[in-house]
Amino acid sequence: MTGSNTAVLRKVNRATPIEEVAAAVEADGGVIIEGFLSPDQVKRFNAEVESAMQATTPGATADDEVVQEFFGSNTKRLTNMITHSKTFRTEIVDDDLFHQLCDAILLEEAGSYWMVTAQVIEIGPGNRAQPLHRDLENWYPFLSLGPQGPKTGVNFFFALTEFTEENGATRVIPGSNHWPDYEDRGTPEQPIPALMDAGDVLLFSSKVAHGGGANVTTDFYRRALSIGISPSILTGEEAYPFLVSMDTARSLPPRVQSLIGFRSQYPKGAR
Template sequence: MSFHFPPLTPVKRVAASAGLGPILGAFKDDGVVVIEGFFTPEQVNELNDDLTPPLEKVKNGPSLKDPEIARYHGSNTKRMSNMSTHSRVFRTQTLDNDLLHDICTAIFAKDSGDYWLNTALVIDIGPGNKAQPLHRDEEQHPVFRTVGPGGIEAGVNFFIALTRFTDENGATRMIPGSHKWPKDATRTDGLEIEAPHGTLPVEMNAGDVALFSGRNIHGGGANRTRDERRRGVAMSIQASYLTPEEAHTLLVPLDKVREMSPRAQKMLGFRSQFPKDTPGIWMSDMREIAEVLGLERDANSKTDY
């Protein structure tokens, strides 16, 4: 059966103050929506202040020599994870943001139950970096490579702009509506997906967030500027029955975890998880893992979200 690729439609933009309804409506229609003013200028400044010193120690380009990974990473791109250790603002405010949790509850609760952080990755694209191959994030988990658009939403990305995102400096490229395409409605397999009708740059101001589905086809844009770096955080959240990309519980020191709310702790796996219709996972002797770790017991841990 042939598939007729629909024409590109603009990425919708919704103010964070508009509330959940308009945001979810645009997300369901297009698989991507820009939420304007998601974070305040003060929060953006504090995040950048926290992240700049450790990011200065990160080298441009991939650490692994695999050519496919190198193309995905970018030759003049810095990537840094472990945000919860590097930034107090991230672990105490970003992970505990009410609107973020309202969105995640609406997306995950009905089909999957609990959710947690897959990764929060600083992506800092420098001048001359080529466009990233297009891809779908959910293909990180092989089982979803066989699932079409009718499957449950296993993961979403909150892409936080920490600087201005423009077409010229490498704004993320999107194909709105591609989350509804049949799984085989691409020209090639894997990371190298040909977009027959092109892609659109998701331009944003610092503090805006691009929320998009794990099924949406996207990729980092080329930075065609002479001296401008594009910095953002790809904050991927997924159903908590899926293994996260980052080993948060092995990376974040407990003294920093104790600064966090129970809800934020749960996002990193320092509290037990309750997928839909299960007695719970991520436990010890069927006990809440927070008790075992010596963290304060929250009587409502099952419904923190």
């Protein structure tokens, strides 16, 4: 890592060629895809999760101070999206572009991939900036391998409200996926905010340094949907076969069933 960051996050749209989007993720660590979800999809999804979000308590239950700082004192996280939202299970994770991007970025190396977690993350007023980190730290041995290590996944980070620097937009250090030392997570001055409208998505590599921003507003709740996708040889955060009822699982499109682990694990992704 050298100097301050002057890079920008590239912005594309749903019509941008898949190869161009994948190349931007490889080069910069992340890219913003504008208008990935329609306004109607955002509205319906937010309505479907609202009651569960209202019942969710902010912050972490663990006593560990590092964990508390990471999860945020006024940040809510809601999991088990398959159960909570019809829009999520029948549209968002069954979207052709969603799967085409996963295929382009992960399939050749991983052979098969699945969803390791999907969370609504809502940063409330007064929440401090999240510590910078790389998602591959969930599988700590990969940290020591640096940029030469295998791909451990990508994250689709959807804006469900406007993302501004003031309300806690996710901060990213473009190019940090190429730093030789992954123990180096950067300094607070280096990240740039992913400024987005509701429906836009930040697609980023598990190798890039990033973190939630500080919400310095007094009344705005920045809401996002985070979908983590990783090679299916890696254990996920959420054990969907234990969370999702068999009735719901049977109702899902086949590729969504596969995405959440209702299948066998083979290198080439056989179901």
